[in-house]
Amino acid sequence: MVSCSGLHRGVVFSLLLTAIATPNRLWAEVDSTYNTYGYPGLIDMPAAVSPPDAELALSFSHFHNNTRSTLTFQFLRRLSASFRYASIQNTHLTSATGAPVIHFRFDRSFSLHYRFRDETPRWPALAVGLNDIIGTGVYASEYVVATKTLRHNVRVTGGIGWGRLGSMNGFSNPLGLFGSNWRHRHQMDLDADTGGELKLGDLFHGDAAFFGGVEWQATPRLKLIAEYSSDSYDSEDGTTFDRRIPLNIGAVYRLRPMTTLAVNYLYGSELGVQLSMALNPKQPPFSGGRDPAPPPVVARGTPAAELLEVSVAEADKPALETRLRDALAAQSIELRGFSLTPTIARVVISGGAPNKTAQNIGRTARILTAILPTQIETFELIPLSHGLAPSQVTLQRRTLEREEFALDGSWASYAQARIAPAEAAALPPETSFKRFRPHIGVYLQPAFFDPDEPLRADFGLQASAQFEPRRGLIFSGSLRKKLIGTLDQSTRTSDSVLPHVRSDGYLYDRDGDPAIPELTAAYYFQPGDDLFGRMTLGYLEPMFGGLSTELLWSRNDSNFAAGIELNYVQQRDFDQLFGFQDYKIVTGHVSGYWSLQGGFDLQLDVGRYLAGDWGSTITVERTFRNGWRLGAFATFTDVSFEDFGEGSFDKGLMLTIPVGWVSGDSTQENYATVIRPLQRDGGARLKVAGRLHEVLRAHQRPGLKNGWGRFWR
Incomplete structure (x- = not known):
């Protein structure tokens, strides 16, 4: 049992009392913000609140030996999904000399937060959450939480947590009524676990503990928070984090719409800061765009x-x-x-x-x-x-x-x-005829969540061109020259037991300057009713070249499409110019595409991947009317988790931002990126520009x- 000092009790009690006593006519409603883990909550604890639908937020929080970067997307009106990269500094005393040794742990984790009940005048909002369900287990926890607005500017939260959130002043799991196995939870071996496995057997198991807090919207821009934490920080305290009491207090200031800065005093000993920035694809910077004004209809008889x-x-x-x-x-x-x-x-x-x-x-x-x-x-x-x-x-x-x-x-x-x-x-x-479209500009190629570095990127010049001598025949290519960048600074050499189809990526970044990322000839044709074809030949992507063929059945008025793709490719030299290495592979997939309600799309690909493994990829994506697309994918093949290596299986997030959404101009250009916890060789698929479903989806009846x-x- 950890008790708090009289001073800390007095500070927290005064804050709560002042919050309840403040007249609600003075200030706005309580803002919903992100906690230090990047999902909707108080300071360290969760709350049964949700940001607006489709909001995309990036949070950075730091205190003492913990730094967390989190990307959170409100995938549905009630469902938040978060991907987190954390740097944890542990200090241990060696047994030989007694000198402190600093050890950094870089951890990637995934969270889901689902608000299953809205707040009413009588009842609170209710939410359930899962943390670190496919990671190493550093942040593994589950919770059920309730949040209720007491006055116009005061909101209280209380909940029960398991795992990490059941580690402070815990008690026997009340779910033990359904069986004694609910009272036990496996201990994680954080040094041995490579992450990536879905650990369902421990959900809501083991000891439980209560947590809670109160939020006071002191002014339209300033919110004060006090909370009781049920997290004992056993996994990463080391000897430098003096956790004195289970109480936290904080102030959140809204710098501008959708940007907040928080200052927190944590566990009676640590000062922390957090910056959260958000945007919403539904709210472009230029609401009317910069397109020319539409011409009027000229009515007959005028x-x-x-x-x-x-x-x-x-x-x-x-x-x-x-x-x-x-x-x-x-x-x-x-x-x-x-x-x-x-x-x-x-x-x-x-x-x-x-x-x-x-x-x-x-x-x-x-x-x-x-x-x-x-x-x-x-x-x-x-x-x-x-x-x-x-x-x-x-x-x-x-x-x-x-x-x-x-x-x-x-x-x-x-x-x-x-x-x-x-x-x-x-x-x-x-x-x-003979449409020639040259373009010279800049490129930005980021790499997120490297095991040793949260962000690497290259920036440089890119010249590209497209030539279409006749309808359906398209020649295209690009040439890059890096100006500055850090993609080639990775010190990790591949330990993969599979063919190195992706894990040698840093060698391409190191030697490919200048580089030809793509140089292809593509032919698009329609062999029959509702049937479309594509053949692409050349240097298809930075790592592979060859021949890619595709056939797609896509009826104009149908929400379903199906296709088959077959490729014969050879691995390119690391300099990304004209040479090839010895590795060759036949790869391909059978694919099904479903357009669902609300702009959601589901895709299933089954076939052979670049490393010769067989399996399937499932992708869920949300497309907005302004061209924004956000989604997630997971690939499972016949490669075992052990042979795959760190991460256990290929998975990631996809983000496509139309350049016109940012600039307001009418342009076909998009900025697209894939955010992976780790790029390995298992489940790696060929990257080919202009796949048929992408080409057709916006031009048929559903689109x-x-x-x-x-x-x-």
Whole structure:
């Protein structure tokens, strides 16, 4: 039993009393913030609160010998998922000389926090959480917690924890009523455990303990917190952390919206700081974007439409095409095909970010009302992606004239549009050829959560180009020159018993300067109804080159797609130029794709990986209408956890940020990264740009429906 001094009891009691006595009419409601572990909570303890849906937060906390960096995503309105990287400094006395020896432990862990009941005027909110469920066990714990707002600016929390959260003043597990095995929990061997295994047998087992706290929103920007902690810090105290009492107090100050700075006094002896920064994909920095203003609909029968009163036979079609191409170019849309009949105009377009496909269709239709003769009643619009035409959107001119300013114009225009598969044989001839797109810019290549360093990165110049001599045939390549970086500073040599298909990555970073990350020729084609194909030849990615082939069945109106990919590749030289090493492999997968409600996508891949292992990968991803994508994946193959090595199996988080979301511009560029606890050789899949499902998903009916809110923008 640890008791607190009278001084500390007085400080905490005064804080609680002041909080309860403060009139609630003065201040705002209590902010929900992140604890030192990076998930919703008090200071060290959890709370039954949740940040707004889709919020993505990065937290950094430090006190004495503990530093934690945590990425937390509100994956659902009630579910938070956190990935944590911690540096723990332990000091031990050696038996030989008695001199202190400092040992650093770098630990990666994963947490889930689920709020299963909302707060009501009578009942508190309730949440359950799991910490370090696939890590080494340093932070392994579980909890059930309740949070209730007492007054407008005062909130209290109480809960019961197991594992680490049951280690201070613990008692026999009340779940022991269901069997004596609930009272026992395996002791973790933190030095032997390589992490990565899902430890379900110990969940909610062993001793339990109570924790709790109170939050007082003193001002709209300042929140004060006091808590009782049930964590004894047995795993990492060493001899330098003097844990005197189980009480913590802290102050959280909101520097700006979604950015907070916290100062904490922990366990009667330590001063800690924490910085939390968040953003929400639903809230872009530029709410209206920097796109040019949309052109107006020119309604027939108005003075502006008088010049359009000519027959189609009398119209100057080359002049119409030139005007249409120029008007579309002003909207960053490229005219790829154009044809007229007495009542129908068929237009093929490309360009812009995939999430803006519906917007491009809407703007193209508006432009057509201002250019085409009034006899043209039907617009057939075909958006191209990598030369493929997965769908055709048919709009009636009168619908555009009627719905432009309607309150429900977006939904009405979607309900009256016909979205069907495009008929490849009916596509009009292309109006332009030999599209060459050069680009010179900078690149940033980060590597997160290295076992010896939380963040490494390279920064440099990149020149890239794409040449499309005909529809569907695309030549592309890039050349990089590093200016500064630390990716090549890893001192870990691979100890993998598998072929070194990924674990020698630092050698590519060291020798590949300058480097050719990609140099390929790709051909996209449509061999049949609802069937699409791809062949890509060349230096496919920094580590492998060869031939990649793919066939995808994807019906225009279906939420399900299925495909098969087969690759023959050879490992590239470490300098990432033109040479190859001896290692060759045939690899490929059968894949299923499901589009679920709420922007969620599920993908299952089954097949052979780069190291010759066989298995499957499951991926869950959430896509937002503005192009943001966040997801997680896990791969299990016939490689044992022991042969895989540290981490036990391949897993990670995926993040894609559209550049246009940050800049407000209309661009197809994305910043994409994969955050892995550790990159090993098992479960490694070939990286190929332009896989078919990625190319088509935004251009078929489910994707168009998801983005149709931009039709009138």
